[in-house]
Amino acid sequence: MATQPWAAWSCSRSPRSARGLWRTQAAYREQPAVRFRYEALLLATTAAPGGGLAWSTFPAFNRLQGERLRVPLVATREEDKNQDGKMDRLHFKLELPLKPEEQVLGVQLILTFSYQLHRMSTFVMQSMAFLQSFSPIPGSQLYVNGDLKLQQRQLLSHRGLDTRYNVSVINGTSPFAYDYDLTNIIAAYQDRNVTTVLADPNPVWLIGRAANAPFIINATIRYPVEVILYQPGFWEMIKFAWIQYVTHQS
């Protein structure tokens, strides 16, 4: 066996051969092109039994709400801090009007994004940031500042166009209550192999709301540079393999 030229790497007793000949996975860094899709779904839990307030950018959802519907003031801005043509963060502010006697004990908010990677394969998906915060003390404001991180269960391809997950997170045209159940939305979303998640949101629950003041959600969501794992192409593997081969022979 030692006479075979490729025996050197295959011998598991050699410490240098721990990684093997082939690079079966590799990584690169890229800042994704993320844009807020201007879709939001908000649920505010109030102290009244079975109560809550809701609003979304989907008319079919709002139609279901009846008296639970409250229209907020939403102000958003995306910022390209370093002027490189890619957005770096989203500033999202939502003011939910409340009656003086209403008390907000919790908030659940879904924002959707368009997420694109271009360096290796062109990967396009619609993703979401899910944010929730509850407190036993009625709040006046929720401040959130976190990263929209990529979650990969699968290696991405090294080339080509990948639009598997370029589908809506929320079926905003459906008239059915089932499609707006958060458990169903999240279950369908988590079935994907590539998702985004709002990481380190650092929610701060501020208390002390004036009688006529709205409940304010103030969120900053950053779009950081990601390390993306991918499966190398055939020639890339050959390119790195011959170097391994030569070094083991010497």
Place this chain on the structure above:
Amino acid sequence: MAALLPLLGAQGPLVFQPSFIYMSGPVVNSFLTGNSAGVNFSLAVVNHMDAETGFLPLSDCSGNRRAGDWSLNVTPGVDASKVTVSVTRNLQLCLLNTTDCCTEPLCIIETLQVSACRDSKMLAYLLIQAEIYANSSFMGNVSENASVIPNQVYQPLGSCPCNLTAGACDIRCCCDEECSSDLKQLFSGSCFTGVFGGNSSLDNTPFLGYFYHGSVSPSQVFSFKIPLQTVPEKLSNGYRQGDPIMTKENDYFTVPQQSMAGQCVENSPVAFLQNFDATCLTNLALYQEQSSFTQMINNGAGDMIQPNVVFENVTDVYSFITRIGDAQPTGSCKKETFAEYYTFTWKDRTVQEVNVTVLTGELCDGELLTRRFTVNFVSENSTATTELSGNPGYQVGKPVRAINMSSLDPATLNLWQPVGSSLCTPTFTPVLFGINSLSGCILEVDMNEDCNWLREKTTERLNSLVPATHVGKRGNSNYSVPNDWVKIIRLDPFNPKTNASVGNLEGVCQDIPANLNIRIITADVGAIEGIPQQEILGVQISFSTVTWQFQCGIICENKPSYLPITVSVQFIKVPAQPPIPKTRFQINYTEYDCDRNEVCWPQLLYPLTRYYTGEPYSHNFE
């Protein structure tokens, strides 16, 4: 000849100078030279010339100074008379339906003849070819109606910046759409160029303030937008699964359902063939009584059906009502709907029948109501036999089928469904195939309890969970085929003959069979259309024992102590056939196992093997 000339000068022929004028403005002048004494002037519109000869029609010495829209004015002079011909009509282009205006830009095209006559004899004539365009200066009223200004970034307002006058043609502005082709011919050679002449692309607008060359790739722009809501179409060709059930008014048939984070939405549509069971904590302040069951329903083929409603009184009020605090209900009580149970009978793509059971009860102040709504779709030709748990193999999550062979009655394997403070009550939930579970309840035991009696009591309670003697091998086991059933192996609890507590200690009992273990052995026995089919091979029931001891606090009061008893279900999957044993080679040369080694022989030529999924094999050498 020299003597003739003054004569000619004084008495010479009368001549118009010029005698032919091309007229494009409203006024022209000419002069009649010669002795104009006794000469009368007349103006005529030449309607047609003789096309063949080119001769003018006969002279007109009528002395008319007005003809058509024209007037003639003569200013006599010493040697020459000044003749002025002017237009009397309005040269404005018609903007609205007014008279006295030009209907076309080329307003007047006529030939005029001015004759100088003496004694009804024409001495000289002047021809005027009039081609007059309408006045293009704007004279109209400025309208106060605001025009719709499109988004400046995408729809430049100044697509034609030289178009300065509304409703009229601007000279040299070739992009002005108000200029007709006739008019444009007049200045087509000298159009304004560049941006002012309207030669700008949509991405380079004066409004944006920059003019650059180069292409701009269209990018997807997101913004808050409200999509149009579609109105449901009138339904006539049947429902498909997931289609909303419609009412007679072509509106959604709605039943409250849970959505979002458990809140109930009142007016949510019901989808065809989608069952649900919703419990809704009702805020009576927000709740408006709406009874969907009074509405006529479109059966899918365009016919309307009226739901059959049965009203019943709630028997178990406290499964719907929660008291707030300890306060006794006071004040007014009101009749409310507590539950609505809908059963839709369907056939093909239509709804055949709708049955509704409405439970009503009294709700008093200080009570919270949890209402319940269920919708079930039942096939018209479904029979009333018990539901299968798979066909043929078991489906995960379906109840394990069981039978009591002595009476041939269907039975179930049960678990406790703990309620409240989880004291032992006969509330059960079935054992589901493939789902390992644990449940239990709490027995209250006195300090002076007899140990034998306690053993019997726990054994009896645990045995009550498994009333069956046999379990179905498959999801479709037939109750009349004994071979479809496998006997439950019962290992009876260890029963010590010692009668009393150990050493007659009060409050201590050994070997209490407090845990029931149900072990169910399953196997994949094949596949149908690629779906593995699972079977039950055997069931064993055993007990494990504990030592019960009365728990004393600081002082031993004789109040009941608690003994938790549990039941656990374990599904053990075994291979249907014994696996092929590993060869000695596989055991000795572990580098052949690619699951355990980063480097292994079968992946020597990794990119060329089936292990590599990076690209299709055929693409490898592209």
